[in-house]
Amino acid sequence: MLTTSATEPQAFKDAVRTQWNQSAKGWNDHTAQIRVWLRQATEAMLDMAGVARNSRVLDVAAGAGDQTLDIAQRVGPQGLVTATDISPAILTLAQDNARRAGYNNVQTLVADGELLPFEPASFDAAVCRLGLMFFPNPLKGLQELHRVVRPGGGVCTLVFSRPEKNPCIGILMSTALKHAGLPPRDPYQPGGLLSLGKPGLADELFRSAGFRDVATTVLGAPFRLPSARHYLEFIQSSASPIQQILGKLDAAAAQAAWSEMEERLDQFTTTDGWEGPNELLLTAARR
Numbered sequence: 001m002l003t004t005s006a007t008e009p010q011a012f013k014d015a016v017r018t019q020w021n022q023s024a025k026g027w028n029d030h031t032a033q034i035r036v037w038l039r040q041a042t043e044a045m046l047d048m049a050g051v052a053r054n055s056r057v058l059d060v061a062a063g064a065g066d067q068t069l070d071i072a073q074r075v076g077p078q079g080l081v082t083a084t085d086i087s088p089a090i091l092t093l094a095q096d097n098a099r100r101a102g103y104n105n106v107q108t109l110v111a112d113g114e115l116l117p118f119e120p121a122s123f124d125a126a127v128c129r130l131g132l133m134f135f136p137n138p139l140k141g142l143q144e145l146h147r148v149v150r151p152g153g154g155v156c157t158l159v160f161s162r163p164e165k166n167p168c169i170g171i172l173m174s175t176a177l178k179h180a181g182l183p184p185r186d187p188y189q190p191g192g193l194l195s196l197g198k199p200g201l202a203d204e205l206f207r208s209a210g211f212r213d214v215a216t217t218v219l220g221a222p223f224r225l226p227s228a229r230h231y232l233e234f235i236q237s238s239a240s241p242i243q244q245i246l247g248k249l250d251a252a253a254a255q256a257a258w259s260e261m262e263e264r265l266d267q268f269t270t271t272d273g274w275e276g277p278n279e280l281l282l283t284a285a286r287r
Contacts (some may be wrong), residue, residue, distance in 0.1 A: 049155060065108075156284040179253060
């Protein structure tokens with residue numbers, strides 16, 4: 001059976017929780033841009049998972065809950081959405097967003113995606129949007145999804161594809177590592193932004209977790225913003241690995257890194273603004 005694990009996974013999770021608690025407001029403040037960027041991918045994810053009226057849906061690594069609200073609308077008042085995340089701070093924002101939007105069918109619960117606190121077959125469907133790649137052991141996370149979704153229920157995850165199709169991430173990472181005096185990293189190492197982008201890996205993990213009818217769809221998702229600087233402001237507001245690397249530098253050294261990133265990212269400026277290439281993988285399966 002295929003396994004994937006990171007060194008000292010608990011320390012990794014603790015660090016991720018701390019960073020997302022600190023970045024929660026900044027991420028939530030960019031909801032409008034994130035929503036436009038991932039609108040098509042989110043709709044496809046919900047379709048592939050079989051999110052339907054009156055169903056019980058689990059949203060893992062839900063963040064501030066942009067997609068949670070889409071699920072709540074789909075399942076209707078008789079349905080239920082349970083949004084989990086490792087960060088209490090960002091889940092508080094998700095619950096507030098649901099309340100302000102008038103959805104009473106959303107509940108939130110702080111939980112580790114690799115150890116879900118639910119009984120077997122508790123949900124009709126489950127999704128995880130841009131979260132599974134951060135799991136130190138994504139196979140364990142998928143095994144948990146397999147356990148808590150009812151037989152016949154659908155699951156769909158959304159992750160970044162391979163490095164050459166996501167050049168902005170490569171620019172950010174290579175520049176940050178260079179300024180921090182660190183060696184290049186394997187882009188597929190567990191817990192990284194591109195860790196599940198290797199062709200065939202997601203399918204293999206899903207099958208190893210016990211899922212059937214596994215299929216991965218490739219989807220282009222360019223990030224359109226006014227400028228490269230706006231993209232960097234978005235990155236600076238998130239708990240990305242870039243922040244982890246540059247957080248160890250003094251202010252001047254960190255600023256030098258951000259300035260070089262902006263210069264390199266300017267290559268994606270068009271006559272209509274900035275358009276950063278991204279490619280995503282939607283992996284859907286049945287319990």
